[in-house]
Amino acid sequence: MFSDIMKNVKAKSPLINVITNFVTVNDCANILLAAGASPCMAYDIREVEDIVSISQGLVINLGAIEDDRAMLLSTKKANEMKIPVIFDPVAAGASRLRNDLCTEFLQNVKFSVIRGNISEIKSLALGSSTTKGVDAADADEITENNISEVVKMAKSLSEKTGSVIAISGKTDVVADHQRAYIIKNGHPMMALITGSGCMLTTLICAYCAANPDRIFESTAAAVCTMGVCGEYAYQKTIDTDTGTSSFRNYLIDYVSKLDSEMIEERMKLEVY
Numbered sequence: 001m002f003s004d005i006m007k008n009v010k011a012k013s014p015l016i017n018v019i020t021n022f023v024t025v026n027d028c029a030n031i032l033l034a035a036g037a038s039p040c041m042a043y044d045i046r047e048v049e050d051i052v053s054i055s056q057g058l059v060i061n062l063g064a065i066e067d068d069r070a071m072l073l074s075t076k077k078a079n080e081m082k083i084p085v086i087f088d089p090v091a092a093g094a095s096r097l098r099n100d101l102c103t104e105f106l107q108n109v110k111f112s113v114i115r116g117n118i119s120e121i122k123s124l125a126l127g128s129s130t131t132k133g134v135d136a137a138d139a140d141e142i143t144e145n146n147i148s149e150v151v152k153m154a155k156s157l158s159e160k161t162g163s164v165i166a167i168s169g170k171t172d173v174v175a176d177h178q179r180a181y182i183i184k185n186g187h188p189m190m191a192l193i194t195g196s197g198c199m200l201t202t203l204i205c206a207y208c209a210a211n212p213d214r215i216f217e218s219t220a221a222a223v224c225t226m227g228v229c230g231e232y233a234y235q236k237t238i239d240t241d242t243g244t245s246s247f248r249n250y251l252i253d254y255v256s257k258l259d260s261e262m263i264e265e266r267m268k269l270e271v272y
């Protein structure tokens, strides 16, 4: 199902500029290299437009905001060039600064994909402030009881923004204004390392940059990749009697080793 999408990442090796946070920046660069893409983490206002002008994709991650002017300048350039721009509204709902910037970005930028955990996406869609900092609140967890409401919210946010919406967690949702996939891969250990969300957003950008006419399918492919690699990495952690720090390395290892057969074998994707 996703074989050509993954092959295109390796064949085209898109250059992705990532304006992200100092916590997970190195993991984001490594996940791109593991997938076959090429990372650049330029964020200085004096050069972002030049770097974006030679890039095939752009990530804007709000994890630790240093210079929102550089973020806006680079998105403007990327939108002019019509390359995919992926937004990670880290900790949306947690502070006025984050909420104001989310509003400003959604008004002024065309994002191909918005990827966040359920509390972050609820904050964008409903204006709620339930988030536990950068992590989703337990009370927001997607369950069988609320899944139809969550899908409805994602479709409506997609309609409003024109972006594909990816919600991550134990259950992942990928939706545009009329379609939705539910993906049930991954492992709870993914929430015990920092950066699994930031890496997923960055991987989505690589997949979209290599397949700019297939944003919805590319987003789903990246979400499945991350989930399946989380499962393999957990198994390896158990087999080697190691813990969360090794798990993080194994996660990147498996992204570099993964092929489409390994995904198809384990993928738990349903059309909703």
Ligand SMILES: Nc1ncnc2c1ncn2[C@@H]1O[C@H](COP(=O)(O)OP(=O)(O)O)[C@@H](O)[C@H]1O
Pocket (backbone or CB within 6 Å): 116, 117, 118, 134, 135, 136, 168, 169, 170, 171, 172, 185, 186, 187, 188, 189, 190, 191, 195, 196, 197, 198, 200, 223, 226, 227, 230
């Ligand atoms: N309990 C879980 N079970 C399975 N996969 C999970 C779980 N929690 C997070 N993940 C996976 O971890 C990755 C990051 O998701 P998430 O933790 O929601 O992002 P963030 O770090 O931005 O809060 C996604 O691939 C998601 O599917």
Ligand SMILES: Cc1ncsc1CCOP(=O)(O)O
Pocket (backbone or CB within 6 Å): 021, 023, 024, 063, 064, 090, 134, 193, 194, 195, 196, 197, 198, 199
């Ligand atoms: C802990 C932390 N604090 C500011 S950004 C950040 C990283 C968040 O990464 P992720 O959302 O991928 O867990």
Ligand SMILES: [Mg+2]
Pocket (backbone or CB within 6 Å): 090, 091, 116, 117, 134, 197, 198
């Ligand atoms: Mg996050």
